[in-house]
Amino acid sequence: MYRLDIAALILLLINILKKNKILPLSRKELLLGFLSGVFLALHFYFWIASLKYTSIASSVVLVSTNPFFVVLVSLFLMKEKITFKMVLALIVSFIGTIIITVNDGNLFSSKIDKVALFGDMLALIGAFSVSFYFIIGAQLRKSMDTNKYITVVYSSAAIFITIMVMFANVDAFHYSTRDFSFIFLLAIIPQLVGHSAFNWALKYLKATAIAITTLGEIIGSSILAYIFFAQTISLWQFVGIAFIISAIVISFKYGKV
Template identity: 35%
Template sequence: MEKSLDKPLIPPYLALLLGVVAVSTSAIFVKLSHAPSPIIATYRLVFSVVLTLPFLLWNRGALGEIGRMGKKVWQLCLLSGAFLASHFLLWFESLNYTSVASSTVLVTLQPLFAFIGGYFFFGERVRPLALTGGLLAIVGSFVIGWGDFRVGGMALWGDFLALLGAGTVTGYWLVGQYVRQHLSSFSYTLVVYSATSAILVAYDLVLGYPLAGYPAADWGWFFCLALFPTLLGHSIFNWVIKWLNTTTISMGILGEPIGTAILAYFILGETVTLSQWIGGLIIIAGIYLFIRYNQASAKGVTPVEPKATAAPEKLA
């Protein structure tokens, strides 16, 4: 998808839309699997790495690029992998205690963290109308999940885990926004997914989760999680974050509850309520306002840069 670091091959906003559709399947596959949450997260990433490796045959320059990575880039990629591993562990575990709608709504509150992180780390300022659109989309997310929130008991614990998952995945996007200015999406994705897989496997071994002995159906869901929401979702976001910042990607991901609610209706038999339809329309309106009036989009699609970006040769 990326011939150079300077010019996108396809429109970034179209790529963002495709990625959002793909990640909408994530909660569904997690719910369908009966394996422990850490195992689901582990094999989602392990299978993603396995499916990515054959593409080295068509992108042999990536090996050289990875070999030239300096200490700082490796450290940042490991940090990104740690954020991603934490996100999957927290979110998948939350689905054991609360509903798909509640968990998905809370974990997609990433813009709240992205607004803050983008300002402090990249000096980004959001136009008032764009900020209004962002807040409107967040309100729409709560409208979708409001009737499904169960306050108290273990459901509240699940909601808390999902909220932590939103914070950790925002850290993952912020690190990626910086590193992707100096590293191709394929190399970045391969290194980060490999680091995430290693962290998750170590987590399983330390806590005694068995790595084998699961039903054939679970292995199928692991594969689906790797193929659709990861390779066709997160990997697209890793590519597009070269041109769209963390806040914009987080805003786009607010559309995930819409897709998840529709899929949950057809696959899990969950009801799509009037409030979910209304919330979905509010989210769409909010995302439109944000993209329409966001300062970056008003100036055209250009690579985002941190406030103090080291020269590529210092990072590589």
């Protein structure tokens, strides 16, 4: 919530100081912008929650399956053609996802790890949510400039997730100054720099291509998780990651971008 709230407030302040015109918006732009924001909020709500229950590597790998949800949604809702090699990439990524979830949840043992399995499911819901965020963004960026788009979407996401937190009956004010410094960095670097770069590129590349670029998180986050949290990768996690990275390579080489 704070990540989105801070990012939205900074954007609004910049626009006020620069006297940028965000309004008026057409009914379609307003509706789709709000919807995109809702899916962005849901992405963070489920994905960040997953980190409490499963490992960083598994969470990031599973949330990074979003390019394949983008392909599936584009196929069924937007009637885009899909090549055999993209079908192969989907199958390979699905196998990798199954390997990771089976390993994390100990599904083939007598003691199923329901906690890790729950975290994996949350990460997958996060992946599904961000897919719609990219698809809607690709449509809106055809007519909206980057500043107007991210201001509308981040503000909508901030409002929606703030309401969710208000009804969640949690203490949102117990964080230390150190905690808030990290939250502020989340708003500045991953949100205002990272996500805004993706949204800028949506005007020039297909949503599938943008989604694929997010998959670099897999390697980087796994390395950082080992350095800072001593989280190692098991053999089967490594195999699952290898399948998903193979699918990424296939998508990037043969995908329609």
